[in-house]
Amino acid sequence: MNLKTLAEKVDLDEAEYQDMIDLFLKTTSLHLIQLETAIETEDTRKVIESAHSIKGSAASLGLTGISGVAWGMEANARANNLTGAGRAVQTIKAEMERVAELVSVSSTARNG
Amino acid sequence: MKVLIAEDDPVFCRLIETKLVKWGYETVVTHNGIEAWEVLKREDAPPLAILDWMMPDMDGAEVCGKARESSQIRPAYIILLTAKDRSEDITKGLQAGADDYITKPFDDEEFQARIKVGVRVVRLQRLLSDRVTELEASLRRVKQLQGLLPICSYCKNIRNDQNYWQKVESYISEHTEVQFTHGICPECFQRIVEPELERLKKETPLSDL
Numbered sequence: 052m053n054l055k056t057l058a059e060k061v062d063l064d065e066a067e068y069q070d071m072i073d074l075f076l077k078t079t080s081l082h083l084i085q086l087e088t089a090i091e092t093e094d095t096r097k098v099i100e101s102a103h104s105i106k107g108s109a110a111s112l113g114l115t116g117i118s119g120v121a122w123g124m125e126a127n128a129r130a131n132n133l134t135g136a137g138r139a140v141q142t143i144k145a146e147m148e149r150v151a152e153l154v155s156v157s158s159t160a161r162n163g
Numbered sequence: 164m165k166v167l168i169a170e171d172d173p174v175f176c177r178l179i180e181t182k183l184v185k186w187g188y189e190t191v192v193t194h195n196g197i198e199a200w201e202v203l204k205r206e207d208a209p210p211l212a213i214l215d216w217m218m219p220d221m222d223g224a225e226v227c228g229k230a231r232e233s234s235q236i237r238p239a240y241i242i243l244l245t246a247k248d249r250s251e252d253i254t255k256g257l258q259a260g261a262d263d264y265i266t267k268p269f270d271d272e273e274f275q276a277r278i279k280v281g282v283r284v285v286r287l288q289r290l291l292s293d294r295v296t297e298l299e300a301s302l303r304r305v306k307q308l309q310g311l312l313p314i315c316s317y318c319k320n321i322r323n324d325q326n327y328w329q330k331v332e333s334y335i336s337e338h339t340e341v342q343f344t345h346g347i348c349p350e351c352f353q354r355i356v357e358p359e360l361e362r363l364k365k366e367t368p369l370s371d372l
Binding site (some may be wrong): 061062063067070071074075077078100103104107108110112119 | 172173175177178181182211217246266267269271
């Protein structure tokens, strides 16, 4: 999987898609900080809100892995279950690193 | 056509904006319900609005409700953005006055098609509104005669609103777009004109005719 293929999936050109991914990585980092605090304080409503946002924006960019994990976290939180939420945050972080790596490879390839 | 976007999620907001610009629309971007409401109240408000359901301060449905309650703002075609798994939001949104909805994450073709429906409705509304304005202007120009008109049984003069007996020609000319052109009907010619000519012939010496 490379950035060009992902961009084509959502009908954007590579530069537009990279711009969106940069924005996604920034906003999701903030959501993850909020999530970690909400999990610590067992604030289910905040977990639902942040997981919901990550789920939606990841899905809109074709990042199905991140979206799926966030979906599970939101569904569990709605059922008042925060077990595994911490692990889900770690999985999302790892996925984000993978996406950031794709962006970096793509930028290097395009800019030489 | 100008489209208002109200979306607090920066990624979705940028995505919608990018797509709309690509499809040839002009965009006005806001990030919460209050900002969106301020734009909708403006004289030059976009005729089409895409409002996210979940926004801080004022959600999309509230903006819809306020827009539909207000008689001072030009009605916009409103599309609500809602999560796929929140079907109860769709009903609430439509009841609040939304014209349509799109679920997130959206399918590009469906999104574009729904916006095109909105554009068609906006154009149709404009056309109807222009026609109504034209008709109202025409009606103001057309003078109408209605009700009872007092007319003298002998001279056929008409009593006007100032209680003045007016010649039928001048009264009708004043109250309608009609202009008179005078002639003589065969009956009057026979009854009035011919006897008058006969009288003149008799009274006037032959040498003068």
